[in-house]
Amino acid sequence: DAKTTQPPSMDCAEGRAANLPCNHSTISGNEYVYWYRQIHSQGPQYIIHGLKNNETNEMASLIITEDRKSSTLILPHATLRDTAVYYCIVRADNYGQNFVFGPGTRLSVLP
Amino acid sequence: EPEVTQTPSHQVTQMGQEVILRCVPISNHLYFYWYRQILGQKVEFLVSFYNNEISEKSEIFDDQFSVERPDGSNFTLKIRSTKLEDSAMYFCASKKKGTNSPLHFGNGTRLTVT
Helix, strand or coil, rough: CCEEEEECCCECCCCCEEEEEEECCCCCCCCCEEEEECCCCCCCCCEEECCCCCECCCCCEECCCCCCEEEEECCCCCHHHHHHHEEEEEEECCCCCCCCCCCEEEEEEEC | CCCCEECCCCCEECCCEEEEEEEEECCCEEEEEEEEEECCHHHHHHEEEEECEEEEECCCCCCCCEEECCCCCCCCEEEEECCHCCCEEEEEEEECCCCCCCCEEECEEEEEEE
């Protein structure tokens, strides 16, 4: 089972920042936080991942709390094309661990 | 940017028939996966494959399923005798060496069993 909790749905106005929370209160020291999104029925798209430091790439920023029990994915200027289901996944840093998808957060970007 | 490609995009088959879903992973990736997603449900892990053998498989991946990397570039999922409940999107994924490297997914094959 997924080790994360996310709100089932969120709305965001176009052009505003979308802040998607994820709770992973039982995360262990060697577990990374990964974010994916799925637009319609396309394949999950990798967004970003991190261990404990905040991370930023061309798509998003990942903010991980100091105790690592929660994180936030930030889409700085949401567009209509960012409407998707966003998945937060916690996975240990070893080859035997698979990526387990939960139900995610359905983000609707509104015009 | 390199990507995982899957063919066909849509496969319709009759119950009891064999189907083969094909995937071309990203070229320097070493770990390969199949996931599936029944309409309206979660993305579910089926099987992982490394060094020409199955690393792990889920309960879904029973004797009707098999995987193969026949030629060093393709990665296939075979369903020997399809059932109605096998209707789903099937996603192939690959990852490069490195324990924390992410999975990269293809856009899936929609399998419809009639």
